Amino acid sequence: MNRLRRAAGVSAVELTKRSGVSRSMLSRIENGLVSPSVEMLDRLANALGVPMSRLFAEQRSRTDFSHVPSGKGLRVERLGTVADYRYELLGHVLSGNLFVEPYLVMLEADAQPHVTFQHPGLKFLYFLSGDVTYRYGPRRVNMRVGDSLLFDATAMHGIEDLGTQPVSYLSVVFTLRS
Secondary structure (H helix, E strand, O other), X not given: OHHHHHHOOOOHHHHHHHHOOOHHHHXXXXXXXXXXXXXXXXXXXXXXXXXXXXHHOOHHHOOOOOOOOOOOOEEEOOOOOOOOEEEEEOOOOOOOOEXXXXXXXXXXXXXXXXXXXXXXXXXXXXXXXXXXXXXXXXXXXXXXXXXXXXXXXOOOEXXXXXXXXOEEEEXXXXXXXX
């Protein structure tokens, strides 16, 4: 509990205020001197903004760590990909409820605009090279190096017009596991 509270940046005093658990009881829980009730664990989990199961997870044994050296991303063919859009998977998450897909996307010389991408989750884009006009639903945004977008990917989206090439960008999709 202590590690989880500190990782969340919450002081013991703040957690007692949020949860209604007394400071002395919180101290005894964090020091393993008492076994709290399910109701008390629920209050603490809610106050920390985490599912109750997180209170039982051993953080030292987490396996959601991924290192991909520069230039060593796994080239993948994603379902529904567009011709000449090259995807390199840059990592993966092995545990938890959140599925994260970070990709380096590079448009090859013959790539064409495509504005009908649509899928569950949130998408974050960060442009590394080139410039494009990006469409999100009815909106059009001119994107260039260093620009980013974060949006609900259930709306139709994609590159509407290609400007300066080559175009490359980081694309990270976040979805909840079923």
